[in-house]
Amino acid sequence: MNSDTINHMAAAIRAAILAHEADIESLDREIGDGDHYINMKRGCEAIATISAELAPLSAADALNKIGMKLLSTIGGASGPLFASFFMSMGKILKTTETATIQDIALAFESGVQAIMQRGKAQAGEKTMLDVLIPVADTFKQLAGQDKPAKEIATILKTVASEGLESTRNLLATKGRASGLGERAIGHLDAGAKSCEVMIHAVCDQILAKAH
Structure with missing residues (x-):
């Protein structure tokens, strides 16, 4: 992984988020606070504006810079959460x-x-963790078994979709949806949908490269 790969993946994620605007917004209107898609889009646009600054950096420094940019750009709960994600990734890769x-x-x-x-x-x-946790666990397991990238990407797409679907019948205990009680049951979580979209976008890039 290098900064070119990170920029390439960020562009793919941005395109995917923009393409799924209607899906994400409708889910957020049902049980969220209505600003999730706006924040996701804002974050993607912010990363796009610093692509030239990321180019000469190591992967670790590029991920850290993305985290800092998101922290100063995205409002609500999403900014600090995604910032923590990228900065922690950068720390490990350092x-x-x-x-x-x-x-x-x-x-x-x-x-x-x-x-x-x-x-x-x-x-x-x-929450988004119902997608991210099973994806992280499966990714670590498959990588530890030295599975090829193509196989890992294919499996992770399925795991992400299953994680998203699992949110439908869950009772929300975090975020704005938690105030709805049982009325949130039957609806997918918007944050989980965004994460599924992003994971699919990255995996699709890996699969395209593997052909």
Whole structure:
């Protein structure tokens, strides 16, 4: 992984988020506070504006810079959570010269743990973590088994979609949806949808490269 790859993936994520505007906004209107998509879009645009600054940096420094940019750009709860994710990934990758797939899986896991700690949340609470935690666990397991990137990407897409679907019948205990009680049951979580979209975008880039 290098800064070129990070810029490439960021562009793919931005395109995917823009393409799923209607889906994400409708989910957020149902049980959220209505500003989730705006914040996601703002974050993607902010990263796009610093692509030239990221280019000469190491992967670790690029991820840290993305985290700092998101912290100063995105409002609400999303900014600090995503900032923690990228900065924690950067911290792990700082310790390695050439990141292996195992290093990236470890960095991803560290980023997800940072979200858990900052948000004081865990799986089963109808949040983005219902996608991120199973993806992180599966990624680490598959990387540890030396599975090829193409196979990992294919499996992670499925795990992300299953994680999103799992939020439908959960009772929300975090965020604005928690105030709705049982009325939130039957609806997918918007944050989980955004994470599924982003994971699919990255995995699709990996699959396209593998062909």
